[in-house]
Amino acid sequence: MSIQARFKLSYSGFELDVDLELPGKGVTALFGPSGCGKTSLLRCMAGLTRTPVGQLTVNGEVWQSDAFFMPTHQRPLGYVFQEAALFAHLSVRRNLLYGQARVAPAERRIELDSVVDLLGIAHLLERMPQGLSGGERQRVAIARALLTSPRLLLMDEPLAALDVARKNEFLPYLERLHDELDIPVIYVSHAPDEVARLADTLVVMQQGRALAVGPLTETMARLDLPLHLGEDAGVVLQAVVAELDTAWHLARVEFAGGSLWVRDAGHAIGKSVRVRILARDVSIALAPVSGISIQNCLPATVDQIATDYHPALTLLRLRLGASPLLARLTRRSAASLELASNKLVWVQIKAVALIG
Known part of the structure; x- marks a missing residue:
């Protein structure tokens, strides 16, 4: 199963x-x-922009080729914009039924009740769009898109118009979509926190070209890409909750390369989670250190060393077993520790955020 997309388009600038x-x-x-x-x-993928050169195949079905162009209204896709484009004169329920009516009953693969439950909007069904918060409107917009039973869901920065509080309320619903629906999603974002929580695959784009495509963890850990993450540079590790310390509200999670103590986010033992570790929260030692507040100290190997966004800083890529890790430190610290590729070190990880 794959999506092949090839497009060429040029206009002024x-x-x-x-x-x-x-x-x-x-x-x-x-x-x-x-x-x-x-x-x-x-x-282009939606067919809203027609290109001189364009090919799109979605899991074996040709939507566009040099000789064929499927119009947007015939493509089995859902599109969620930055601003929820709800019909102001229709209630939430009628907005949803409008989306469902686009699909013949025999072709419907997603039911109204299941979408309403998935996105937590049962209490909104009889309300009008103007009475909803930004996050609620976006949840309704996603529900309407899903009720078209799409074979591809396109999302264009759906959280861009939300403030931080509304965004944090909304993200868990997107995570549920990721976990519970078997629909491929193409998600546009320039926010590292959204990408870290939701993405499986990362396409790094610059000036109209894809610089890199790959699994999230490895691609975020590359030092040769202009990701422009600054203080948000870091990695996301797939882990499993292995132990709970209820007295201190901590959880120990295991990943391919070791385990970490993190804040208990209420997940049960055995639950798969994501752990995001920012480079600024990692320090380096040449031997295990005791008598400090940092809970996590693991052996690692220096993989690569690169210049960072400020001339005083260095960015390290390390290996914890099969998992990558980034660490940010000053160039003076790196020099005093005589860091070099393949050197064995100990990494101390603080303030790890459990995000999935």
């Missing part, structure tokens, strides 16, 4: 030129700065 093969399941994030072509690519 911009050129899009991509040739991608993406997984036909899970969440693929198109990530990069404003103006890099993320939304242009999404519009």
Whole structure:
């Protein structure tokens, strides 16, 4: 199962030129700065922008080729914009039924009740859009898109218009979509926290081109990409909850390379979770250190060393068994520790955030 997308497009001051093969399941994030072509690519995939060169195949079904173009209204996709485009004169329920009515009953694969439960909007069904918060409107917009029984869901920065509080309320619903629905999602974002929580695959874009495509963890840990993450540089590890310390509200999670104590987020033992470790929360020692507040100290190997966004800083890529890790420290510290590729060190990890 895969999605093949090849598009070329140029207009004044911009050129899009991509040739991608993406997984036909899970969440693929198109990530990069404003103006890099993320939304242009999404519009091409939706058929909203017709390109001189364009090919799109979704899990074996040709939607576009050099000789064929499926119009947008015939493509079995859902599209969620930055602003929820709900019909103001219709209640939430009628907005949802409008989406469902686009699909013949025999072709419906998603039912109204299941979507309402998944997105937690049962209490909103009889309300009008103008009475909803931004996050509630976006949940309704996603529900309406899902009720078209799409074979591909396109999401263009759906959280961009939300403040931090509303965004934090909304993200768990997107995580439920990721975990419970078997619909491939192409998710446009320039926010590292969203990508870290939701994406399985990362496409790094710059100036209309895809610089890299790969699994989230490995791609975020690459030092040769201009991700422009600054203080948000870090990795995301897939882990499993192995132990709970209820007295101190901590959980121990195991990953491919060791285990970490993190804040208990209420997950049961055996639950798969994501752990995001920011480079700024990692320090380096040449031997195990005792008598400090940091809970996690693990052996690692220096993999790569690169310059960072400020001339005083260095960014390290390390290996904890099979897992990558990034660490940020000053160039003076790196020199005093005589850090070099393949050197064995101990990493101390603080303030780890359990995010999945």
